[in-house]
Amino acid sequence: MVAEDMHIVRGALIALLQLEPDIEVVAEVASGDEILPVARATGAQVAVIDIDLPGKDGLTAAEELHEYLPDCRTLILTSLGRPGTLRRALAAKVSGFLLKDAPPDKLANAVRGVLAGRRMVDGDLALAAWDAADCPLTGREIDVLRLTAEGYETVEVAARLYLSAGTVRNYLTTVVAKLNARNRVDAIRIAKDSGWL
Structure with missing residues (x-):
């Protein structure tokens, strides 16, 4: 399942994923509020979710999937390559975190990796998060x-x-x-x- 509010970007993601013989896109949504019900209805095994969605944001939707549909893995896509964002994503129990400007083959490999139960995180971002300061706010x-x-x-x-x-x-x-x-x-x-x- 692909969750992205920008139509052209969503279409491009779906087209890239459908080029892979072992990946089938079973649903697409444009808001965070649609993710859980559509994932339940379609039996999606992986949800590729934009972090910044209307309605529920991508991380909130990923938390809901983890709680109510734990067999559906989550891969967060973002243009914000900030360590604090990665830490929030990991705290939300996402399976993967990928930057939108990553090479196209990384997307398919990340989908396969999270489906196999591995955590897939952009390496440079992971290193930056390691050195980043913790959020001082409650x-x-x-x-x-x-x-x-x-x-x-x-x-x-x-x-x-x-x-x-x-x-x-x-x-x-x-x-x-x-x-x-x-x-x-x-x-x-x-x-x-x-x-x-």
Whole structure:
């Protein structure tokens, strides 16, 4: 199964995979919300998932597959070759992590590898992740920062996370301090550049 929201990219991925005699694409979806139900309905053995999808993002969808359909392996594709992104992917229990600018033959080999039960990770990115700093933010701080980055006001973030507006402001102040950022916008930039968001 291929999950990619950009039609041309999705078509190209499917065309590349269908060139392989031992790989059959059984489904394609354009949003993260479709991944679990379609994987269940088709019996997909491997889900090739873009990390940045509308609805549920690729990592959230991969976590759901791992929990509710553990026999379906997940291969995350991303254009963001950042160590923090790889760490988030591994924490989500994905089977593989591949950069979108990898040579085409790597895609088919990665699909075969994850199907065989191996972890398939871009070597250069794995080395960079080894040396990268850990995210200093807690899970709740990341949740608050992610919703803020999506454009929600403090009151809206508070309602979504069942917190008071004052608590959300305190979290954001702590995040700015932990990241040594100038303000919230700078904190969002730092977290995105590091692959923590």
